Amino acid sequence: MNRNEWTLAREVAVGAAVKAGELAKKRFGGQFILEHKDERGDLVTEVDVLADRLIVDDILSVFPTHRIYSEEAGEGGSASDWVWHVDPLDGTNNFALGIPLYGVSISLSYQGRIVLGVVHDSAMELTYVAVQDEGAWQGDRRLLARPSGALTKSTVSWIQGHAVTKDDQRALALRHHLEYSVKRVMRLWAPSIVWAMLARGDLHGVVLYNSEGEDLYAGLLLAQEAGVKVTDFAGNPVALLGGTAVVEEAVMDGAIYLVAAVPAYHSELLQLVQEALMKTVK
Secondary structure: OOHHHHHHHHHHHHHHHHHHHHHHHHHOOOOOOOEEOOOOOOEEOHHHHHHHHHHHHHHHHHOOOOEEEEOOOEEEEOOOOEEEEEEEEEOHHHHHHOOOOOEEEEEEEEOOEEEEEEEEEOOOOEEEEEEOOOEEEEOOEEOOOOOOOOHHHOEEEEEEOOOOOOOOHHHHHHHHHHHHHOOEEEOOOOHHHHHHHHHHOOOOEEEEEEEOOOOOHHHHHHHHHOOOEEEEOOOOEEHHHOOOEOHHHHEEOOEEEEEEEOHHHHHHHHHHHHHHHHHHHO
16 A cells, blocks of 8 residues: 555554444443353454444445455455454443443554554543554554563453453463562453553563454554564564464464553563463363
8 A cells, every 4th residue: 555545544444443442332221132152251242243344334435446354344455465454343342341441443454464553432422543663653653661660560461352261270370470579460342442441551561372362463563563562472573463473473372462562561471371381271
């Protein structure tokens, strides 16, 4: 894409995210038709579906030759090096429970690398945008993650996929070790909002365990462009963000596992993760 098309892609993504967020906020606190996606209890509402359709239609009306993966509609568009990932209502369980922690996540990748990310905090009406090698922004304010203080006295966030079961001993051991080692391990169940907090410098780090879904990609770029270092559990930078490791090297059992923190804290947080994993191997 040329510069004009880049600008257009950003405008389309931001516009669609804001419209989807407005739809969700207007319906927030109302009555919904709730359905379970699977036996794990993951919820979907008619707001998810309506917001998904809105975003997908907006993107494909301007970029009909692009590929698109959305949380509710699945795979669509044409075979292309340009791929969009859409989560129209990230944090559906929070939304359905009346907890105002939910958002929109839209990203664009080229040949497997994320090049554009938009996260919209629907309840707070805040929009975050990241462009590859051009920084992360909240409106006109450039985001530079600069947390301070000791990691042991900090708050980190834990993100896990829906496939993680309650008896996953590796997950239990890792989360317990983190909770023992830092002041607080936060679980919001709205990953896009977590990544925005990390990019703002509100959190010292994020540990992502066996995660999947369209809510991941925009947040990753937002964090990296704000100065956050993102690696797999072995310390390798991931290809999604231009690292040398192939994506599969950041996965175990077919899902992604990541450690994210600014460089000043990344090594220490990674060490905590590796210590816990070593104990589960013994």
